Structure formats: C-alpha cells, structure tokens
Amino acid sequence: MKINIQEIARRSNVSIATVSRVLNNKGPVKPETRNKILTLAKQLNYKPSPHARALSSRRTDTIGVILPELVDEYFMDIIQGIDEEAHLFNKYLMISSSHSQRNDIETIMEFMGSGRTDGAIIMAPSLHDEIYEVIKKSKRPVVLLNCCSSKTNVVSFNIDNYRGARQIVAHLIDHGYRKIGMIKGPDRNIEAQARFEGFHDILVERGLEYKENYVISGDFSLTSGNYGMLRLMGSDDKPQAIFAANDYMAIGAYQAARNLNLKIPEDVAIVGFDDIFTSRIIHPRLTTVHVPVVELGRRALNYLVGMIDGTKDPAESYHEELSTGLVIGESCGCKSK
Amino acid sequence: MKINIQEIARRSNVSIATVSRVLNNKGPVKPETRNKILTLAKQLNYKPSPHARALSSRRTDTIGVILPELVDEYFMDIIQGIDEEAHLFNKYLMISSSHSQRNDIETIMEFMGSGRTDGAIIMAPSLHDEIYEVIKKSKRPVVLLNCCSSKTNVVSFNIDNYRGARQIVAHLIDHGYRKIGMIKGPDRNIEAQARFEGFHDILVERGLEYKENYVISGDFSLTSGNYGMLRLMGSDDKPQAIFAANDYMAIGAYQAARNLNLKIPEDVAIVGFDDIFTSRIIHPRLTTVHVPVVELGRRALNYLVGMIDGTKDPAESYHEELSTGLVIGESCGCKSK
DNA sequence: TTGAAAGCGCTAACAC
DNA sequence: GTGTTAGCGCTTTCAA
Numbered sequence: 068m069k070i071n072i073q074e075i076a077r078r079s080n081v082s083i084a085t086v087s088r089v090l091n092n093k094g095p096v097k098p099e100t101r102n103k104i105l106t107l108a109k110q111l112n113y114k115p116s117p118h119a120r121a122l123s124s125r126r127t128d129t130i131g132v133i134l135p136e137l138v139d140e141y142f143m144d145i146i147q148g149i150d151e152e153a154h155l156f157n158k159y160l161m162i163s164s165s166h167s168q169r170n171d172i173e174t175i176m177e178f179m180g181s182g183r184t185d186g187a188i189i190m191a192p193s194l195h196d197e198i199y200e201v202i203k204k205s206k207r208p209v210v211l212l213n214c215c216s217s218k219t220n221v222v223s224f225n226i227d228n229y230r231g232a233r234q235i236v237a238h239l240i241d242h243g244y245r246k247i248g249m250i251k252g253p254d255r256n257i258e259a260q261a262r263f264e265g266f267h268d269i270l271v272e273r274g275l276e277y278k279e280n281y282v283i284s285g286d287f288s289l290t291s292g293n294y295g296m297l298r299l300m301g302s303d304d305k306p307q308a309i310f311a312a313n314d315y316m317a318i319g320a321y322q323a324a325r326n327l328n329l330k331i332p333e334d335v336a337i338v339g340f341d342d343i344f345t346s347r348i349i350h351p352r353l354t355t356v357h358v359p360v361v362e363l364g365r366r367a368l369n370y371l372v373g374m375i376d377g378t379k380d381p382a383e384s385y386h387e388e389l390s391t392g393l394v395i396g397e398s399c400g401c402k403s404k
Numbered sequence: 405m406k407i408n409i410q411e412i413a414r415r416s417n418v419s420i421a422t423v424s425r426v427l428n429n430k431g432p433v434k435p436e437t438r439n440k441i442l443t444l445a446k447q448l449n450y451k452p453s454p455h456a457r458a459l460s461s462r463r464t465d466t467i468g469v470i471l472p473e474l475v476d477e478y479f480m481d482i483i484q485g486i487d488e489e490a491h492l493f494n495k496y497l498m499i500s501s502s503h504s505q506r507n508d509i510e511t512i513m514e515f516m517g518s519g520r521t522d523g524a525i526i527m528a529p530s531l532h533d534e535i536y537e538v539i540k541k542s543k544r545p546v547v548l549l550n551c552c553s554s555k556t557n558v559v560s561f562n563i564d565n566y567r568g569a570r571q572i573v574a575h576l577i578d579h580g581y582r583k584i585g586m587i588k589g590p591d592r593n594i595e596a597q598a599r600f601e602g603f604h605d606i607l608v609e610r611g612l613e614y615k616e617n618y619v620i621s622g623d624f625s626l627t628s629g630n631y632g633m634l635r636l637m638g639s640d641d642k643p644q645a646i647f648a649a650n651d652y653m654a655i656g657a658y659q660a661a662r663n664l665n666l667k668i669p670e671d672v673a674i675v676g677f678d679d680i681f682t683s684r685i686i687h688p689r690l691t692t693v694h695v696p697v698v699e700l701g702r703r704a705l706n707y708l709v710g711m712i713d714g715t716k717d718p719a720e721s722y723h724e725e726l727s728t729g730l731v732i733g734e735s736c737g738c739k740s741k
Numbered sequence: 742t743t744g745a746a747a748g749c750g751c752t753a754a755c756a757c
Numbered sequence: 758g759t760g761t762t763a764g765c766g767c768t769t770t771c772a773a
Contacts, residue, residue, distance in 0.1 A: 071750055082760045087752060094753095095758055117520055118458040119750030122765045126752095127455070129498070129520075143480050150501050159520065161466070162499050164487050183454055183466075183496065318685055345682040348655055408766055419744045424768060431769095432742055456766030459749045463768095 070111045078111075079104050090115060121182075129159040130371060131178050131187035136165050139315075140343050141360060142190060145212065148364025149188060156372050158185075165191060172197055179205045185375045188212060188367050192256045208374035208381040210367045213258055217386040222374070224367045224387050228258050228340075231356040231391035232265025232310070235338050238354070238393060239308045240273050242400045244336060248281035248306030250295035250316050259287070262312045262340060281306045285316045292319025300327055300335065308336035308399070314343045314355055317398075321349060332400040342394050352396030352403070359389050407448045415448075416441050427452060458519075466496040467708060468515050468524035473502050476652075477680050478697060479527060482549065485701025486525060493709050495522075502528060509534055516542045522712045525549060525704050529593045545711035545718040547704045550595055554723040559711070561704045561724050565595050565677075568693040568728035569602025569647070572675050575691070575730060576645045577610050579737045581673060585618035585643030587632035587653050596624070599649045599677060618643045622653045629656025637664055637672065645673035645736070651680045654690055654735075669737040679731050689733030689740070696726050 068074075072090075076083040081100060088094040089104045107113075121127045130153060134142055146162075153160050163178055165171045171191055175198065179187060186208040191198070202209045202221055211223040239247055249266050252259025263282075270277050283298050285291035292311055296319065299306060311317035317339030321331065329335050331351055339346060339355040346353035366387065373379035397403050405411075409427075413420040418437060425431040426441045444450075458464045467490060471479055483499075490497050500515055502508045508528055512535065516524060523545040528535070539546045539558055548560040576584055586603050589596025600619075607614050620635050622628035629648055633656065636643055648654035654676030658668065666672050668688055676683060676692040683690035703724065710716035734740050 072752095073750075083751080084753085084761075085759055088759085091752080097758060100758080114517055114519075116459070116750050117518060118455045118464070119765090120752075121455040122453070122459055122750080122767090123752040125765085140477060140480075143477075146499075147501075150499070154501075160499050162487070162497050164484075164491075180451060181454060182451075321685075345685055348658075348682055349685060350687070409768095410766080420767080421744055421746095421769080422742085425743090428768080434742060437742080453766050456749090457768075459751090459766080460768045462749085 070113050072115065075104065075108055075111070075113055079107055125182070127159075127183060127185050128157065129161050129184045130368065131184035132160055132162045133175055133178060133187060133189045133191065134162065134164045135191050141341060141358075144360040145190065145364040148361035148366075149368045150364075151361075152365040152368040152372075156368075158368075158372065171195075172201060176201055179207060179209070186210070186371050188364075188371060190214065192253075192258065208371060210371045210374075212363065212367055216257060217388075220384045222370065222381075222383075222385045224363055224370070224389070226258070226358045226360075226363065227388040227390045228261035229265040229268075231340060231358070232262040232312075233269040234265075234391065234393055235340070235354070235356050236266050236269045236310055237273070238395075238399060239310065239336060239338060240269070240275065242308070242336065244306075244308040244400075245275060246278075246281065246304075246306045247275065247308045247310065248283070248299050250283055250285045250292055250299070250309060250311045250320065252285060252287050252312040252316075254284065256287070259312055266310055278304075280304065285312065285319075287313050287315060289315045289319040289322075292316025293323045294319070296320035296323035296337075297327070300324070300329065306335070308332075308338070311337060311339045314339040314341045314346045314353060317353055317355065318345060318349065321353075321398075331398050336400050337398045346394075346396070351398045353394075354396040354399035354401065355394050357392040357394045359391070363389055407450050409452065412441065412445055412448065412450055416444055462519070464496075464520060464522050465494065466498050466521045467705065468521035469497055469499045470512055470515060470524060470526045470528065471499065471501045472527055472529050478678060478695075481697040482527065482701040485698035485703075486705045487701075488698075489702045489705040489709075493705075495705075495709065508532070509538060513538055516544060516546070523547070523708050525701075525708060527551065529590075529595065545708060547708045547711075549700065549704055553594060554725075557721045559707065559718075559720075559722045561700055561707070561726070563595070563695045563697075563700065564725040564727045565598035566602040566605075568677065568695070569599040569649075570606040571602075571728065571730055572677070572691070572693050573603050573606045573647055574610070575732075576647065576673060576675060576736060577606070577612065579645070579673065581643075581645040581737075582612055583615075583618065583641075583643045583645070584612065585620070585636050585646045587620055587622045587629055587636070587646060587648045587657065589622060589624045589649040589653075591621065593624070596649055603647055615641075617641065622649065622656075624650050624652060626652045626656040626659075629653025630660045631656070633657035633660035633674075634664070637661070637666065643672070645669075645675070648674060648676045651676040651678040651683045651690060651692055654692065655682060655686065658686060658690075668735050673737050674735045683731075683733070688735045690731075691733040691736035691738065692731050694729040694731045696728070700726055 072083045076086045089101050165174045188210050190212040191214050215223050251263050283295040285295045342355045342357040374381040409420045413423045426438050502511045525547050527549040552560050620632040622632045679692050679694040711718040
C-alpha cells in the first residue's frame with residue numbers, strides 16, 4: 068500500500084491541500100481536522116517524499132558540506148559540530164570532498180548548482196579569489212569556514228588564529244626565551260598566514276628582534292615539521308624555542324629533536340597549534356593552542372540555517388572569530404603539576 | 405533563463421522524450437540527433453534536476469552512510485575510502501551519525517525510509533539483532549561494515565579481526581612471553597569479540613595456558629586502557645605482555661605503565677590493534693595490527709553500487725573479510741632497526 | 742527512431 | 758477553513 072499525501076487526504080475525507088497545510092503548519096486549519104490528519108499520518112507512518120517536496124518548493128532540508136582534500140582529526144571535529152547542530156534542525160548533510168583529481172572550484176560549483184542542497188558550508192584551507200565570485204553568483208547561501216579574511220564579502224566563521232598565535236608566542240616570551248623561531252604553514256593558506264602574523268607582531272611588540280633565519284616554511288605535515296626543525300637546529304644561530312604552526316609539524320619537530328639528541332624543552336622548547344589527540348599523549352606533553360572546532364561547526368551550521376530560513380540576510384556579509392585557548396604542556400618549559 | 409529538459413528539447417527541435425533518452429543512454433536515438441542534443445546540453449551547461457529525476461524514477465544517485473556515535477580517525481579513513489569510490493561512480497554521499505539521543509535503529513529506519521538514498525552503508529560497532537529485520541524489510545540495499553558475523557543473512561565487509569589478533573599474539577608468543585594478558589573491548593562489540601577469540605585460540609593452540617585473571621574488559625577508550633593496565637599490573641600474578649584490543653587502550657596502558665614506573669617492553673610488552681596515527685609517534689613505537697580501512701570503505705561502496713545497479717543480487721547475502729597486517733614497533737620487544 | 746502524454750508526490754495560488 | 762488545480766522537471770509506457 069502506497070501512502071502518499073493523497074491517501075492521507077482520502078482517508079481523512081479532506082483535500083490534499085488541507086493535508087499539506089497541516090504537514091507544513093501553514094495556513095489556517097480547524098483544530099479537529101488538523102488532529103485527525105496528524106493522527107492518521109502518524110498511524111500510517113506517513114513520510115512526505117523529500118523529492119516531491121523539493122521539486123515543487125525548492126526546499127531540500129539538506130546542507131552541503133565541502134571538505135578539503137586532506138581530512139584529518141581537525142575536520143572530523145568540525146563535522147561533528149555541524150552534524151550535531153544539523154540534527155537539531157532536522158537537516159540532512161551531504162558531504163563532498165575536494166578530490167585532488169578535480170579542481171576545488173569545480174567541485175563546489177557542481178555541488179551548488181545541482182540543487183541537492185539548500186546551502187553549503189565550505190572548508191577549503193586555501194581558496195582562490197575566484198571562489199568568491201562563485202559564491203556570490205550562487206542561488207543558495209554559503210558559509211565559509213577558516214578560509215577567508217574578514218575583508219571578503221561573504222559569510223565566514225573562523226578561528227582567531229592571529230590571537231592564538233600571539234598568545235602562545237607570548238607564553239614563550241614569558242618563559243624568558245629571546246630567540247624564538249617558527250615553522251610556518253603554507254603561504255597560500257590563510258590560517259597559516261594569520262598564525263605567522265601573530266608570531267611576528269607579538270615578537271616586535273615585546274621588543275624582540277624578528278629574524279628571518281629563525282623562520283622556515285612547512286606545509287602542515289609531519290615530515291615538513293621534522294625537516295624544518297633540522298634546518299633550524301642545523302644553523303649556527305639556533306633558536307631557543309620553536310613555534311610550529313600546527314601540531315603535526317610540532318610532532319615532526321619532536322622527531323627531529325630526538326634524532327639530533329636535543330632534549331625538549333631543555334635544549335629547545337617547542338609549541339604547536341590545534342590541540343590534536345596525539346599532542347596530549349606525547350612526552351613531554353605539547354604546549355599548544357586549543358581551537359574550538361566543534362563549536363565552529365555548530366555556529367556555522369546555525370547561521371547557515373538562518374540564512375536559509377530568512378532569519379539572517381543571505382546577502383549581508385558576516386564574520387565571526389572564535390577565540391582559542393592555551394593548553395599548557397611541558398614542551399614549553401612549564402613544569403608538570 | 406531556466407534550462408530544463410523542455411528547453412533543450414525545444415532548441416533541438418525534438419521531444420523531451422528524445423532528450424531524456426539521450427541523457428540516460430536508453431533506447432535508440434539517431435547518432436546525429438544524439439550529438440546535437442549532447443552538444444547543446446553541454447553548451448547550455450544543462451544539469452538534470454536530481455529531484456525530478458528521483459521523483460519519477462526513484463533513483464537518487466545518493467548513498468547513505470550511517471556512522472556510529474563516536475567517530476574517530478578509524479571511521480574517518482573508512483569514509484575517505486567510501487568517498488573516493490563514490491566519486492568514481494558519480495554518487496553523492498549523505499551522512500548521518502547515530503546520535504546518542506536517538507536509538508541506532510530509529511536513525512537507520514528513518515534514513516532508509518526517507519527515500520533520499522538508493523542504498524546505505526551502515527557502520528555500527530554493536531548492532532542489535534533487530535537491525536537485521538530492518539535491513540531485510542528495507543526496499544533499498546544495505547551493506548554493513550564491521551558489525552556482523554558471516555552467519556547473518558546480510559551483506560557485510562569486515563576486517564579479519566580474528567586472524568589479526570592471532571597474528572599479533574603469535575608474535576608475542578614468538579618473543580618468548582608465556583604470560584600474556586589482554587585488555588578486551590566491549591562484549592557487545594563484534595569486533596571486540598573476534599579479537600578476543602583470536603587471542604584465546606592462538607594461546608591454546610600454542611600450548612599456553614589461558615588464564616581468566618589475565619584478561620580484563622575495557623571499552624576501547626584511552627581511560628579504560630589505563631585502568632585495565634593498572635588492574636593487570638596490580639595483581640601478584642602479572643602478565644609479561646599485554647594485548648590491548650585497540651590502540652587507544654594500548655596508549656592508555658602506556659600511561660598506566662608510566663605511572664607505575666614500568667618500562668615498555670622490558671617490564672611489560674604492550675601491543676595494540678588499528679594502527680592509528682598516534683601509535684606511530686609514541687615511544688616506544690607501538691607494535692600493532694594495521695587494518696586496511698580505506699580499502700574497506702572502497703569495497704563496501706563498490707559492492708553497494710553493484711546491488712543498486714542490479715549487477716549484484718541484493719537479496720543474496722555476501723561477506724568479505726579483509727586481511728590485516730602486522731606493524732612492528734618496539735613495544736613488543738623487537739629492536740628498532 | 743521519435744513523440745504524446747500519463748504519472749511521480751507535493752506546494753502554493755486562487756477560488757469558494 | 759477548505760478545495761481545485763496548475764505546475765515543479767523528469768521518466769516511461771504506448772503509439773506512431
């Protein structure tokens with residue numbers, strides 16, 4: 068037995084229009100009629116067809132989530148936040164990765180154009196400016212995560228990478244280190260940029276000299292951290308402390324330190340950024356910056372739903388920065404309690 | 405300008421039926437007609453409406469993926485495999501977690517009934533028997549991942565947990581340990597069961613005594629590993645080596661060992677299962693079992709697509725077990741190269 | 742090879 | 758308050 072809106076209507080002795088009104092809480096319906104329909108629907112376990120609904124109303128109750136090519140722990144947590152919040156709003160999640168085979172933008176365009184979603188959350192660590200055009204042209208609202216500055220004319224939610232970097236580097240300075248080096252992230256990555264700027268600015272503000280040879284570029288990978296550490300420690304003018312732009316690189320730096328027979332933090336202090344699981348396990352425990360990723364995902368979805376509902380103006384640009392927190396380990400020189 | 409199938413038909417001077425045939429590669433069409441339509445469609449960047457298509461053909465090109473409540477690294481990798489393969493088949497992925505608030509089965513039923521997907525991949529570490537009924541009743545095909553034995557009348561892809569456990573415990577035995585303990589996973593979890601059976605059987609086969617007081621239950625969490633280790637090492641009759649049913653618990657056991665001032669592997673050897681990132685970082689490096697999770701996801705999706713296409717019989721039950729590999733660290737007593 | 746037309750199940754504008 | 762009806766965009770018989 069096929070139960071669709073017609074069947075419900077037939078059995079309730081009303082028209083399908085009335086059934087539709089009840090189901091969508093739209094328009095006036097006599098309470099008893101309403102109850103009769105609701106009861107029957109529940110009884111027959113009737114679920115409206117999402118496709119029919121989408122076809123006639125262009126509403127899918129589905130949110131697109133576009134992930135970067137490399138998905139690690141960090142992104143998994145964001146998704147968790149998105150998913151939890153999506154569930155509160157009865158939204159479904161359609162997930163797509165930017166596969167290396169295909170261009171980021173193509174993936175995104177395809178996704179947005181398909182009409183499968185009411186809107187999308189995009190996480191792409193480094194976006195071309197092109198993407199902003201795509202988003203502006205899109206019929207459906209979009210929220211960007213961690214991938215654009217507040218200057219861009221879009222909606223975005225970000226971690227306050229700049230302040231996080233300042234905080235942790237300030238902590239190093241407070242320890243008395245004067246020669247502080249950094250293993251940077253990829254230049255095109257906006258988060259990496261902000262973390263570097265935070266590092267740079269706090270050094271200068273605190274009256275320390277910023278030295279180019281204390282800074283080396285990595286790509287957020289373990290191996291690049293390892294390599295960066297070898298380079299920094301291979302020079303005659305060695306830094307006393309290293310700020311790795313993320314925990315993976317910090318852990319790579321640990322490996323290099325071990326190979327060089329350098330004790331952390333006695334010979335060189337190391338701090339990271341992201342607060343991944345491994346950082347809490349290794350010895351000495353890594354001092355790092357905690358980023359509220361679950362919360363980030365939550366808020367992004369919440370705002371996006373607002374744009375879809377019309378609660379928030381989708382045309383208006385909006386930016387929010389979530390603040391980070393310091394996780395004190397022993398790798399900076401602090402004693403364990 | 406709205407471009408739908410009608411528009412394409414109008415501009416090509418053919419009927420929409422013909423356009424539909426071309427787009428779906430169904431039924432005979434004169435090559436030139438076909439080309440004309442294809443060219444025009446490309447030129448206008450025409451994309452068929454997935455909802456209209458789904459409404460009339462019940463095909464969504466979307467696969468549902470149901471995750472367990474706790475999603476870690478392990479599941480992330482499975483998803484990666486699923487995603488990569490899905491992309492090859494031009495399938496979209498709709499992801500849903502089993503939130504703690506709601507019952508596993510409810511989540512699954514809802515998902516399957518909604519008609520949003522052509523089929524689903526379900527990962528639920530411990531399923532009630534009830535679920536098999538649900539799956540059998542479902543109109544859409546389902547593949548289970550890591551959550552049922554080959555006795556069940558469904559399609560499933562699994563890691564060969566039993567052999568993996570045998571392998572790694574055999575490795576411990578080869579080291580000469582005679583007193584081998586285990587920190588088990590949750591009893592209801594089928595993977596945990598298989599790992600325990602592997603442990604048990606190889607001990608017996610190799611002529612070692614199986615002692616109940618060498619075995620303790622955990623729940624796959626870090627803390628339960630820590631606690632289990634404390635219990636095992638707190639007794640008078642201490643095991644010489646511990647097999648933790650997963651890496652998280654093995655790492656928890658490391659922490660306990662450290663607190664007890666026990667050296668690994670000199671005082672006690674520890675091995676794990678899963679080969680997570682952290683296991684390769686910690687010292688001594690954890691000897692563990694590598695599980696081909698990306699491949700698992702790939703195969704599952706591939707098979708599911710077959711069932712949807714009709715290549716594979718959805719009514720027939722099928723089971724596949726992927727074999728594991730040993731990752732030798734130093735925690736078992738092996739020397740690093 | 743091609744076209745006409747009947748759905749697929751629902752929403753929303755309009756009429757009563 | 759409720760019913761009628763015209764789509765939404767596509768697939769799929771059935772005829773031609």
